[in-house]
Amino acid sequence: MTHPARQLREETAYIAYHFHWAYRDILTLPHGERRAWVREIARINTALAEGR
Secondary structure (H helix, E strand, C coil): CCCHHHHHHHHHHHHHHHHCCCHHHHHCCCHHHHHHHHHHHHHHHHHHHCCC
């Protein structure tokens, strides 16, 4: 299991990199919402890589 602080940094960096959202805005998201955005970005990236 990833350490919570490290996981938070990874999720924040991932969302900020892909959606260009502000750090503070990402941190205000509830954990479940932030994880949902991480999954959605991953889904989008997979679809793009597969040419969909």
